[in-house]
Amino acid sequence: NAGVMQNPRHLVRRRGQEARLRCSPMKGHSHVYWYRQLPEEGLKFMVYLQKENIIDESGMPKERFSAEFPKEGPSILRIQQVVRGDSAAYFCASSPNQGARQNNEQFFGPGTRLTVL
Amino acid sequence: DAKTTQPNSMESNEEEPVHLPCNHSTISGTDYIHWYRQLPSQGPEYVIHGLTSNVNNRMASLAIAEDRKSSTLILHRATLRDAAVYYCILNNDMRFGAGTRLTVKP
Numbered sequence: 001n002a003g004v005m006q007n008p009r010h011l012v013r014r015r016g017q018e019a020r021l022r023c024s025p026m027k028g029h030s031h032v033y034w035y036r037q038l039p040e041e042g043l044k045f046m047v048y049l050q051k052e053n054i055i056d057e058s059g060m061p062k063e064r065f066s067a068e069f070p071k072e073g074p075s076i077l078r079i080q081q082v083v084r085g086d087s088a089a090y091f092c093a094s095s096p097n098q099g100a101r102q103n104n105e106q107f108f109g110p111g112t113r114l115t116v117l
Numbered sequence: 118d119a120k121t122t123q124p125n126s127m128e129s130n131e132e133e134p135v136h137l138p139c140n141h142s143t144i145s146g147t148d149y150i151h152w153y154r155q156l157p158s159q160g161p162e163y164v165i166h167g168l169t170s171n172v173n174n175r176m177a178s179l180a181i182a183e184d185r186k187s188s189t190l191i192l193h194r195a196t197l198r199d200a201a202v203y204y205c206i207l208n209n210d211m212r213f214g215a216g217t218r219l220t221v222k223p
Contacts, residue, residue, distance in 0.1 A: 004160075035213070042204065043161065043213035091160050105151075108160030 002027070004094050004109035005074075012115045019079040019086070021112045025094030031055075032075040033093045033106060034067055043091065049075060082116045089113050120144070121205045126218045129195045137190040137217050139205030149208040150181060150188050154201040155216070161204065164190065195221045 005024040013019050025032050030051050035043040048056040049069040060067065064082075069075040079086055090113075093106035122140045129135040141150065152164040165172055165179045167188070172179040178191040192199055204216040 042215040045211050105163035111160050
C-alpha cells in the first residue's frame with residue numbers, strides 16, 4: 001500500500017505565477033489535510049477536505065489560496081499570484097475517516113517545497 | 118495558537134530514556150492527546166495517542182496526568198534515529214506548535 005504521495009517535491013515559481021500542489025492520499029482514505037511549514041517553524045493547519053467537500057478551511061489565507069479534493073484524482077492546493085512569503089514546505093496528510101478527530105492517525109506525505117523567487 | 122505548550126528543545130544521550138513533556142491546561146473532556154514526530158526533511162509521522170490511561174506501543178509510551186492537563190512522551194532508549202521534532206497536539210484542534218527538538222548525543 002503506497003503511502004501519501006505529493007508532487008512535485010520541489011517547485012520554483014517567480015512572483016506572480018501560480019503554484020499547484022498535488023496530494024494523492026493513501027488508498028482507501030477519503031480525508032485530506034493540508035499544512036504549511038515555514039523554515040524553523042511548526043506545522044500550521046490550512047484546510048481539511050473530504051471528497052468533493054471542504055470541511056474546515058479556517059487556516060487558509062482569505063485570498064489567493066484555494067483547495068479542492070475532487071471525486072476522482074488527487075487533492076490540489078492552488079496558490080495564485082505567489083509572493084516570496086509563500087515560500088514554505090506544504091504537507092498533506094490523509095486518514096480513512098476524520099483522522100485525529102476520530103482518533104485515527106494521520107499519514108503525512110513527504111511535502112512539496114515551494115520556493116518563490 | 119496551539120493549545121499545547123512544549124519546551125523548545127531537549128537533549129539526551131544515546132540509549133538513555135527520554136521524557137518529553139507537554140502542557141495542555143485547557144484540554145476538554147473529549148480531547149485526545151496525539152504525538153507526532155518529524156525527522157529532518159521529512160513529513161511528520163504518528164507516534165502515539167491517548168485519552169486518560171497511559172498507553173504503550175512499539176515506538177513509545179504516553180503517560181497522562183490524572184487531571185489530563187499534561188502528558189509525557191517516553192522514549193525508553195533513545196537512538197540517534199530518534200533525533201526529531203516532537204509535536205504534542207489535541208485531536209479536536211490539530212494545531213501544531215513549534216514542538217520540541219530532541220537532540221540525541223552518541
